[in-house]
Amino acid sequence: METEAERPQAQDQQAASVRGALAVAAATAALAACGGGGGGAGDSTSGSGGGVTPPKAPSENEAARFLSQAAVGITRAQIARVQAIGYSAWIDEQMTMAGSGTRWDWLKAKGYDAAANIFTQNGFDSVVWSKLISSQDTLRQRVTQALSEIIVVGIDGLVGAGWQPFSAAAFLDLLETNCFGNFRTLLEGVSTSAAMGQYLTFRGNVKFNAKTGALPDENYAREIMQLFSIGLIQLNLDGTPKLQNGVQQETYTNDDIGGLARIFTGWDFDLSTSDTTTPEFLRRPMTQVAARHETGASTFLGSTVPAGADGVAHLKAALDIIFAHPNVAPFISRQLIQRLVTSNPSPAYVQRVATVFNADSKGVKGNLAAVVKAILLDDEARNMANVVNPQFGKLREPIFRFLAWARAFNVQSPSGLWNVGNTSNPANSLGQSPSRSGSVFNFFRPGYVPPNSAIAGASLVAPEFQIVNESTVVAYVNFMQRIVTGGNTDLVPDYSSLIPMATTSKTLLNELNILLAAGQLSDVTINTITAAIDSMPSDTDARKLSRIYAALLLVLASPEFIVSK
Template sequence: MPPKEVPDNAYESSRFLAQATYGGTEDEIARMQRTRYVDWVVDQFKKSPRALEPVLRARMQANPELEVSTREINDAYWKLAVTADDQLRQRVTFALSQIFVVSLNDGAVSGYPLGLANYHDTVAKHAFLNFRDLLEAVTLHPMMGLYLSHLRNRKEDPKQGRVPDENFAREVMQLFTIGVHELEQDGTVRLDERHEPIETYTNEDVTGLAKVFTGWSWGGPDTTDQRFHGSLKDPRREVLPMQPYPQFHSTSEKRFLGVVVPEQSSADPRASLAAALDRLAGHPNVGPFIGRQLIQRLVTSNPSPEYVARVAAQFADNGEGTRGDMRAVIRAVLLDQEARDPVAAANPVFGRLREPVLRLAHWLRAFGARSVTNEYLIGPTDNPATSLGQSAFRAPSVFNFYRPGYVPPNTPVADAGMVSPEMQITHETSVAGYLNLMRGIIERGAGSGNPRDVRTSYGAEIGIADNPALLAERMNLLLLAGGMSPGLRSQLEQAIGSINLPTGDAERIERARRNRVYLAIYLAMASPEYLVQR
C-alpha cells in the first residue's frame, strides 16, 4: 500500500509534526492539512539553517561583559527549538547529535562553548547533504577531536613504546557508521554457520584505523609543532576544522576493514583520511545502521525489518545513483507507509517513549510560549531529580543518554523481544522530577527570573475553559495528535469539571479558568498515552 500523500485530518497533521519537528503549533497543524507531506519536507529542505553560534555571538555583542558559558549554549538551543522555521533541520540535527555525540560533560569540551555551538551548526549544515561529507565534517571538528582524543594524536614511536590513540578509531566504527555486527539491509543481524553474530571489525582493524587519525590538530595559519600541541591559541581555533600536520602522521602501512593504505614515503594525512572515510561510508552496514537509528529518534523504537530495508535502500541509492543522500533518507523515514499509516500507529508495538527534552519543547511550541528577554533562559535540564533528566549537548558519554538497543529488564518490552532506548533514563527519580518540573512550568513558566523568562498566556485555552469537553479535545489535538482514549478523555473532562467556576467575581472566575487549563495540560502531559509518541 503506498503511503498517504496528505493528512486526512488535523490529528494526522499534528502526529506528523510531532515526528518531524519539535511539535506543531496550532497554525502549523492547520496549514499542514492543506499540504502534501512531500511538499512540506521539500520546503523544509530549502530553508536556510538557523545556527547556534550566531545566537551566542549576538548575545555577547549585546552584553560585552557576558562570559559565555555552557549554560548559554542550552539557552540558545531552546531558542532555536521554539522559534526556528527550519524545524525539520533542527529536529534531525538533534537526532544526529545523539549519534555523533559530543558532550559538554567532558571537561575539555566544556571550555569551548562557542566551539560546541559551532559543532552543532556543522552537523546542522550537513544534515541534508551527503553522509560521507557529514562523516568527514564531524571527524575533523575540533570538538569531536577533543572529545574522542584524536586531536593532537601522534604517530607510533616504537622506541618510546607509544602507539596512536585508538579512541576515535573504535567509536567511528562502533557508533558512527557500521556498528559491531554485520547487518542485512533490513537491519537484522547476520549470523555465521554457528548461528553467531558476525563481528564487523577486529582489534587489528582498530589499530590500523587509529594510524589514519594521527597528525590532526588545531586549525590555523601554519602547521608548526607549537600549533599542533596547542600552545598557539588562535581565538578561532575552536570553530576551524582540524588540519593535517604531516610531521605527526604515521607513514607506516595501515590495514583496516579490508583496505590497505600503503606505506607512505612522505606523510599524507589527507590521503589516509580519504581512504578510511570512503571505506566507512561505503560499508553496506551504514544504511541500515544509521537508518534504523533515525527511525528510532523520529518515529518508532521497533521499526519492522521492511521499514528499515526501505530506508536503507534510499541510503544506498537515492534513485539517481547517489549513495548517502541524507535528504532521500529523511524523506524515506518520515514518509514511509509504516510512519504515516494510522492503523500501524495503533499497533501496541508501534511508537517511542517521548524523550524528556521533546516533551518540554512540545509544550513551548504547542502553547505559544515566548521569552521576555528573547534569550530563552532555560539553561541545562539534565538533573533527573529537579528537571528533565536530559539536556541537549550533555549526554553522559559517547554512548548518548541511551543505547538504541536498550531493553528495560523484567518488563513486557523485554518479554516481547523489543527495545525502548529512552527507558534507560526513565526511573522513579526522573519520573517524579519531570512531573514536578512540568507542574511548575505549566503554571508559572520556564527558565530563570521571577516572573519566569519563558511564559504563555493560554489565551485560546482559557477561552474554552468553561467547556471541559472542548478543553480536553484541545489537549487531544495539540498534545496527543488524536490518540486520546475514551477513558483518558473521560478522566480529563471530570478533572476539569471538578474545578468549579464561581459566579460574580471576575478575578475568581479567571483564576478558576486558569486552574482548569493548568490541570488539563498537566494531566495530559503526565498520561502514558502522551508519553508514548505514536
C-alpha cells in the first residue's frame, strides 16, 4: 500500500510520465499527418484483392485487430471468444445477443423524468457513456455510434419542447433498434422521429401559403438526400464519381429539394395521449396534421408522388423513391467502412460491400446486418498486410481512444451514474462527446482533407483530422492522464491483472500492446516506452501502479494506438 511518504514521489513520477507522454503525443500528430489513415481511394491493390477471407482460427493479434474494428474496445474475454469461434460466428453471436436495455428506460429509472429536469440536459451524458462503456452487445454499440455520425442528431439542437435528454435518447434507441435491420425501415423511422423533426426543423412544417407566398421548410428534404442517403454527386457502385464528358454529375437540384419538401409538411408531435409535462410524446413517431399537409403531386429525383393520398402514404412513396436511387448503396456503404475500418477503402472494397447492400443472400436490399458483416469480413479489412500499408487505416476518434481504455480494464461506476460528463471541450477534454455534434454534418466530414498535408498530396481523405489541432493533442493526453490515474473517482478501472506484470516492462508492454493497440506498437515505440518506465522503481505497490500509469499513458499517446489499422 502507498504510504504518506511515498505519495509525493509517486506524484512526481506521474508528472514525469505526463511530460514524456506529451512529447510522444506531439510526435503522434506529426507522424499521423504524414501518412497514416486510409488506403487510397483509387488504389485497388489495398489488401490481397477481394472476396471474403476463408474461416480460420485467428491469432491473438488478428483477433485483437478485428475487435478494434468491430467492437467498442478490446478485452481479454472477447479476444478469447473470437479465437474460439472465429470472426463470422462472433458477429452472428453479437447480432443475436439480447440488447442491454434502452437509454430512455435508464433515464426514467434514474428519475430524470421529474418535472425539475424538463429544461435541463441532466442524465444524457451518463446514459450515453453507460451504454458505450458497459454494454455486452459491443458490436451493436459500435454500429449504433457509427450510424449516429452518419444520420446525425445533436442534443443541443433539440430545442423548443424541453426534455432534451429523452428526445436524444429516443433517437439513439431508434438507431440501435434498427442498426442490424433494413436501411429503408431505418430511414422511415428517422423521418418520423420527434428528434429529427426538431433537429432539422420540419416538425410543424406547413404547405405552401398562396396568400403570403411562404414555402415549406426545405431543411430535412435537403439533408435526407445530401447526408442520409444519396449524397451530392452521382456515384458508380464502387463509390467513385460518375463522369459525363469528364465532369461529375449532381444527384439533385433545388427543384428536387422543393418537390421533396412538400412531402415533409403536416408532421408534428403526437400529443394524442399525453401533454408536454411528461417526455412520452418524444418517444412516439410524429403524426400527420392533414390540414397542414400538401396533398398535391410532388416531383423530385425524376419521379412523382401523385396527388390525393394522405401524408403517411406520401412519405412512404417518397422514401421508396430515395431508397431506389443507385447512390444509396455505395454512399452509405463507404461511410460505414470509414467509421469501422479505414478512411480510404479501395473502390473494389466499396463495390463488394455495396453489392451486398443492394442484395443480400436472399436478394433483399438494405440489410444492414449483411452489410456490416461484409465490411468486417472483407479481405481488405482482415488482411494483416494492411497493418504496414501506409495508406490503410483511420485516425481513432477521441471518444474511442477513451473507450479503448475503459473497455480494456473493465471500468465500473460505483455510483451507477457513469459521471464522465460532456467531453466536448477541445482545450481540456476529448474534444468530442457522443451525440454532441455541433451540426448535422457530424464532428467531421467524410471527405475532409487536412490542408497542406502529405495526406492531401497523396489524394487521400482523413475525416477525423478535422477535429485535430495542437490544442486537442495536448488536451487529450492531459485528460487521459487524469482518467488513467484515478482522477475521476466514479470511473474505477481494474488494473489487478497488470500488477504482477509491473516489475517486468516487456511483459507489461506486451499486454498493453494487445489490449490497446492490437499488437501494432513498433519496436521504436516499445523501446521508447520501455526506457521511460524502466527508469521508475517498482519495489512497492504504489510504485508499481506508477509504472502502470506511465506505460498506459504512453501507449495511449502513441502513433500506433491513435492511428488504427
